[in-house]
Amino acid sequence: xxxxxxxxxxxxxxxxxxxxxxxxxxxxxxxxxxxxxxxxxxxxxxxxxxxxxxxxxxxxxxxxxxxxxxxxxxxxxxxxxxxxxxxxxxxxxxxxxxxxxxxxxxxxxxxxxxxxxxxxxxxxxxxxxxxxxxxxxxxxxxxxxxx
Amino acid sequence: xxxxxxxxxxxxxxxxxxxxxxxxxxxxxxxxxxxxxxxxxxxxxxxxxxxxxxxxxxxxx
Numbered sequence: 001x002x003x004x005x006x007x008x009x010x011x012x013x014x015x016x017x018x019x020x021x022x023x024x025x026x027x028x029x030x031x032x033x034x035x036x037x038x039x040x041x042x043x044x045x046x047x048x049x050x051x052x053x054x055x056x057x058x059x060x061x062x063x064x065x066x067x068x069x070x071x072x073x074x075x076x077x078x079x080x081x082x083x084x085x086x087x088x089x090x091x092x093x094x095x096x097x098x099x100x101x102x103x104x105x106x107x108x109x110x111x112x113x114x115x116x117x118x119x120x121x122x123x124x125x126x127x128x129x130x131x132x133x134x135x136x137x138x139x140x141x142x143x144x145x146x147x
Numbered sequence: 148x149x150x151x152x153x154x155x156x157x158x159x160x161x162x163x164x165x166x167x168x169x170x171x172x173x174x175x176x177x178x179x180x181x182x183x184x185x186x187x188x189x190x191x192x193x194x195x196x197x198x199x200x201x202x203x204x205x206x207x208x
Binding site (some may be wrong): 002003004005006007008009010012013083104107108109111112115116118119121122123126128138139140141142143144145146147 | 149150151152153154155156157158159160161162163164165166167168169174175177178180181182184185186187188189190191192193194
């Protein structure tokens with residue numbers, strides 16, 4: 001029997017997140033407790049479950065653009081919805097001073113890079129050889145693993 | 148037949164994983180750890196690959 005599984009990505013592996021940040025030319029700043037943002041929430045977009053405006057700007061770790069000190073950063077914070085892992089918080093206003101170009105709209109690039117990183121690590125551990133390709137039309141990353 | 152796993156990651160952060168070439172329940176076991184590492188399973192469906200008849204090509208002269 002062969003099967004197809006659809007998954008909702010959860011960020012649980014900080015080593016993979018660190019690798020994903022590197023893939024995008026960013027830096028994982030372990031233990032950084034605040035992340036750079038506008039500093040005030042106008043409340044015009046919903047926050048992840050369990051978070052309020054008071055939590056913004058605080059984090060356990062951060063993702064930063066090394067050569068752009070004025071750019072906003074991504075805060076890596078533990079989830080508060082009884083699911084395992086972390087959620088990513090960032091200020092996208094005005095493109096986050098260059099941050100959105102790096103991580104993609106809605107963080108699509110960092111999420112994709114994280115998924116690729118975590119999948120590659122897990123597949124290698126299980127002895128698979130991996131071939132990577134990107135669909136230029138859809139931007140979809142395809143990892144073909146054979147053992 | 149070798150074990151093959153295809154992982155497709157779209158720009159929305161959705162992941163689709165396809166396992167091929169593994170018979171029976173072992174198929175689930177092959178992907179279990181990868182699924183767990185990636186996140187929460189939304190759906191899991193068997194494919195009909197294993198019930199398909201192999202293609203036979205005859206040369207008629």
